[in-house]
Amino acid sequence: MSNENSQVVNFPRDTTMQKLVQVQNSQMAGATDVQYKEKVAAATSKAEVDALFVEWWKYQYIPELYSKSDMLERWFGNVLEDSRVHGVTTPRYAKSTSVIGELTDDSTGLVCTPSTETTAGSDPFAHLPQFWCLEVAAEKKADGSHEIHYVEHIDSTGDVRSGEYLCWVLQKNTWKREWQDADYKYLKTRCHPAPGYKRWPEGTDRTGKVHEYMAHPKYYAGIGSDGRITCGTGLKPINRTSHSAGISKWKVRGPQYSGASGSLPKFLDTMNRLKYGRKGNSGKIEGCSSYNFQYTAAVSETGVERVILTTAQAANLFVGSAVMLGIQSGTDRNTASNYSVFDGKLITAIEKVTIDEKEYSAVYVDNGGVTFDTTAGSSYLSTSPYYSGWNDNVLGRDGSRYNPASGKEPGMIQGVEFMNGSYLIVSDELWQWSQDANENYCFDCYKCYDQSKVGSAINENYEKVNVPTLVFPKDTAAWTWKYITDNAINDDVLWPEATNASGSGVGVGAGFRCVPAASGVRAAWCFGTLNSGGDAGVACRGSNLGVSYAYWHGSLGAPGLEG
Incomplete structure (x- = not known):
């Protein structure tokens, strides 16, 4: 027919x-x-x-x-069906300090290799019902339900990713089980229910409806063409802002929004484990953790939209990445002088030039046609967090544009872009310092399961999450990096089980920024920054940042389907 x-x-x-x-x-x-x-x-x-x-x-x-939502319920619920079980076993830190685990069940023998813009890697999961994914443009309604407006492969990619509506990546809402014994942690997923298995929290919306798909934001948040916060490609990240300010920005879009959910880092970690058999993303799809470059102009110029650097300096920069420019005053990117000319503008070209018979490189930026002057030795160019969409042309659902393991660019897994060079500020979690009877410092996680009720104080809208309280002796030094052994088993959040690993290359390959306090609520800052190096990772957490704290290296995220 x-x-x-x-x-x-x-x-x-x-x-x-x-x-x-x-x-x-x-x-x-x-x-x-x-x-x-x-x-x-x-x-x-x-x-x-x-x-x-x-x-x-x-x-x-x-x-x-x-509706388009009806169609996708059918596709993910009825068509994407099989009897496979996908699993991974990873050693607990006491058993082995290695980040490497082993794929099990129907994943045994499947080997993933991340893709780049020019080379398609190997992804034997990409066509399987539990892993096939789809980009859509959707909007959440005030009651917590949603409407899907554009669908990848059916509507234009430009519309799907435009930010007119929120760009999500859909994937089958499978059944998932995690457990552990003395030596190993186990994770398995399947298409059908079984004892001990639960569906993903981000497959259930605030109305209580369980969908056949789950949804995650494809990008960090940005400001769309209509001036409202959104999730789309080609947008400058919303950094130099705080947890509290971020909630306010999302409420302008609608009372149903507050921002990124802690389910996103949990999802990214789970996909990394299921596809790559690793306890952490570092070293495989690194994300932007080592793109920390700051240079003074090599030559003075007037009325330009470029900065002259040495050829060796310019070779470290990527066209399409973002930079800031100011008059050098120390090295802190948050010092106003260091971004007084412009903040977070894209490099459009890098070209060799000869000035006074000496070869340099000209780094051109898109400053909207507004020219500026540069002064050799004092005009200060610094790398900034990436705009969204860096990996839009990667030839697969996992990878980075040039080199996924380099640490110089954002990563992508299952179509979701992460680690753009700034912490992701999670909106629906709040973390709290306290002291116990022995004056040990204690750190706990609280979560609000309704984005319309998210705020900046732990109250009746928050529940203490069933994860370990991190405990540090009363003489613990502040402003230290500690390293995460394993992540706790929990459906809703990604949280350290312990932070006594011997370094950044073991355990989950990520750090915990430890700044103990007798009391205080902290915003949930995750992932690390472009200068975090081995401390960064999907599991990385910072414990020192209050709900009103704003800095260049913290950016807002976008919501998914849940809450």
Whole structure:
């Protein structure tokens, strides 16, 4: 049957004929979904599944009967189905300090290699029902439900990623189980329920509806063309802001929003474990942890949109990355003088130039046509957090544009971009310092499960999360990095189980910034920065930043489906 023949006549909504046609179409839809389930099961590549999705959609989509959300519920719930179990076993730190684990069950023998802009890596998971993913543009409603407006492969990529609506990445809402014994941690996922397995929290919205897909923001937050905060490509990160200010910005978009959820780092960590068999992302898809470059101009110029550097200095910079410029006053990017000319503008080109018979490199920036003067030895160029969309042209769902292991650029896993060179400020968690009866310092995690009630104080809207209280002796030195052995087992948050690993290259490969206090609520800053080096990672946490604290290296995130 052709798609044209399956279209519905627009009878009045309340007629018997309309209801009859709806029933007939529902029966046909069920049969079609079974057929495409079998086709997807026989596919051997993501490209095949993509093509099947388009074919299925064009054959089935009837706007008079189905919303785009309805269609995606069917696709993820009925078509993306199999009996596989995907698993990973990782050693607890006491058993082995290594970050390397072992894939198990139906993942045994599957080997992932991250992609770049020019080379497609190996991703044997990409076409499988539990891992196939899809970009959409969606908006959450005031009641916590959502509407999907644009769909990858069906609508234009430009619309999906534009930021008109929030750009999400959808993936099947599977059943997941985590547990541990004395030596190992275990993680398994499957398409069907089983004892001990639960569905992902980010697959349930605030109305309580459990969706067949879960959704995560594709990018950090930015300001869209309408002046409101959003999630889309090509946007400057919203840094130099705080947890409290971030909530206010999201409330302008709607009372249902507060910002990034702590479920995002948990998801990224889980996908890294399931696909790469590792306890941390560092060294595989590193993210931007080592892109810390600051240079004074080598030559003075007037009325330009460029900075002259030595060729060796300019070789460290990427066209398309962001920089700030000011008059040098120390090295702190938060000192106003150091970004007094411009803050976070894109490098558009790097070209060799000869000045007074000496070769230099000219670093051109997009300053909107506004020219400036530079002074040799004092005009100070510093790298900044990346704009969203750095990895849009990567030839796969995992990787980085040039070199995923370099530490110089944002990472991407399952289509979600992370670690742009600044901490991600999670909105729905608050962390708290206290002291116990022995004056040991204690650090706890609290979470608000309703984004419309997120605030800046731990109150009746917050629940203490069932993860270990981090305890530090009363003589613990402040402003030290400690290293995370393992992450605690919890469905809702990514949290250190302990922080006594011997260094940054073991355990989960990430650090905990330890600044003990007798009391105080702290904002949830995750991932690390472009100058964190081995301390950074998806599991990295900072414990010193209050809810009103703003700095260049903290940026706002975007919400997903839950809450």
